[in-house]
Amino acid sequence: MSPYSALCIRFVQVLVPLACISAVIPSPIEARDTTTPAPIVVPASQNFEGNDGPWSSFTVRIGTPAQVVNIFVSTASYQTWAVAPQGCTSSDPATCSDARGGIFNRNQSTTWTPNSPLPNATNTFALSLEENLEGYTGAGEYGFDTVALGWEGSGGPSLNDQIVAGIATKAFYFGLFGTSRAHNVRLSDSAEDYVGLNPRPSNFSDYTNPTPSYLSSLKSQNMIPSLSWAYTAGNQYRLNGVLGSLTLGGYDTSRFVPNNVTIPFNERDIRDLTVNINAISMVSADGGQPSNLLPNSIAAYVDSTIPWIYLPVEACKRFEDAFGITWSEQMQGYPVNNTLHESLTTQNASVIFTLSNSISGSGPSVDITLPYAAFDLVMEPPFVRNSTRYFPLARAANESQYTLGRTFLQEAYLIADYERRNFSLSQCSWVENAQQRIESISMPVNVTASEVSEGLSSGGKAGVAIGSVAVFSALAFILCFFVIRRRRKTRAQNEEKDLKGSGSSTELGDNGQPREIDGEPHLGQELDGKPRRGQELDGKLCLGQEIDGKIHFGSEMEGSNKYPQEMAARDVAAAEMGTKDVAVTELPA
Secondary structure (H helix, E strand, O other): OOHHHHHHHHHHHHHHHHHHHHHHOOOHHHOOOOOOOOOEEEOEEEEEEOOOOOEEEEEEEEOOOOEEEEEEEEOOOOOEEEEOHHHOOOOOOOOHHHHOOOOOOHHHOOOOEEOOOOOOOOOEEEOOOOOOOOOOOOEEEEEEEEEEEOOOOOOOOEEEEEEEEEEOOOOOOOEEEEOOOOOOOEOOOOOOOOOOOOOOOEEOOOOOOOEOOHHHHHHHOOOOOOOEEEEEOOEOOOOOOEOOEEEEOEEEHHHEOOOOOOEEOOOOHHHOOEEEEEEEEEEOOOOOOOEEOOOOOEEEEEOOOOOOEEEOHHHHHHHHHHHOOOOEOOOOEEEOOHHHHHHHHHHOOEEEEEEEOOOOOOOOEEEEEEEHHHHOEEEOOOOOOOOEEEEOEEEOOOHHHOEEOOOHHHOEEEEEEOOOOEEEEEEEOOOOOOOOOEEEOOOOOOOOHHHHOOOOOHHHHHHHHHHHHHHHHHHHHHHHHHHHHHHHHHHHHHHHHHHHHHOOOOEEOOOOOEEOOOOOEOOOOOOOOOOOOOOOOOOOOOOOOOOOOOOOOOOOOOOOOOOOOOOOOOOOOOOOOOOOOOOOOOOOO
16 A cells, blocks of 8 residues: 555544534534423312313413413313303303303404414314214314413413414313324314314414424423323312312322323324223122123223213113113203212212223223212203203214213323323322322433424434535545645656756666665655655654654644544433433333
């Protein structure tokens, strides 16, 4: 190998590591807060409300100045809905506004922005949440505004430019705050955009510019540790009333009994929280023989938007026999008169749902037990003419309607993790004066913050870095080739002139290179018979300036190879947002 080739190889060996280092050092634009935020506990409103419950509600503040409204949690949605002024008309009772949780008037908010400011553009879209169920219809006027969780002074988060829909339909009597992560959809006359906790984004015009959900916005602003949440609806019949519980980015261990069942998300994002019901049985208070209420295993969607439990007709008929209830075509439900109510209260039977992640029933399962009190609800106008007790069971027309609604979540604690794509259902724990114990759900080790948010994945960024190094290396080889070629040509010309001008005793070798009298290769002028390139003091190779005989790139004084100094002295894990240990990395066992 010629000395020139050795120098070229050495040159590239130094430059390639420099390129690699520059590729992995994060730029200031990509810098982010590495502290792990705590979960956000959203306080309940202290009220039990609604015309089909009542239910524990939550408070949100919308607009500027803030307008306070109470809403219900929707595990099927990823937007915020609030009742608009058109939702209470002159024909409604004077108490309509309070009965619907309060009114949001967009005209009184200085921060309201319509979905489209164009003169002839529509901002009204169909509400297709629960479109697979009968009776849930209406439209919403969409725009963007500030949404804060909790009452003033509660310390809840406040986010600007969040999707808000003003609704008037009484099919959805209360406003909703969603927790679900919906798939990307485009709002249209038959839109599939839902409200609430779901971290899926919304698209109003096309699929290329999605608007993040509230949950995704919290995560991207490093306000919660992960795209996850936990919820239970609360109830009025235990411990003198137990308020609902909503935790974003974690869960409250004091509210449930742990189990070892983890359920993967359904392949259809729109029904992600689908669980297998392997059995439903009724157990009387006296401990008699359980009654089987479900002929065959089914897969049902967990959805807190509605109160109903939708089951196959054959299962509903077994409930009818067990509880003495009768289906009403007019009500599309099971009304309960006072006589039957007293009888069922005395019997105090319980219904046990056996759940698993396998339709075959193999593997671990968990039982969720509901006392009769969980089914003892009251329907109010305008759904009925007068207040009516009802049993919240509904006949499903097909398997797409199988649903475990808010009634079920009075006794079940639901934890959803959108980064691991799984969830769990646990029996609620009823310990009076239990101390709240909040645990974080961390990001999984194989997910980076950039993968959760919009932008290149870690694989894409690695590809860019590798490609950059390859291009840099190629350029270095080309540059080295032309520099050495030019030097060789120049040096050969100089040697030829020296030979002709001095008449020294030299001869040409077989390869055309000048030879000295002793037959050894000759490179320029020398004093000690060693190869020489550039200026040197001790006969060792020199590139650029040197004083100690070692190779230098640029200006050096101490003679050691130098690389750019790295900015950080420690490794930072790409899979975690925080620098401290997080107590829980998986769903509770």
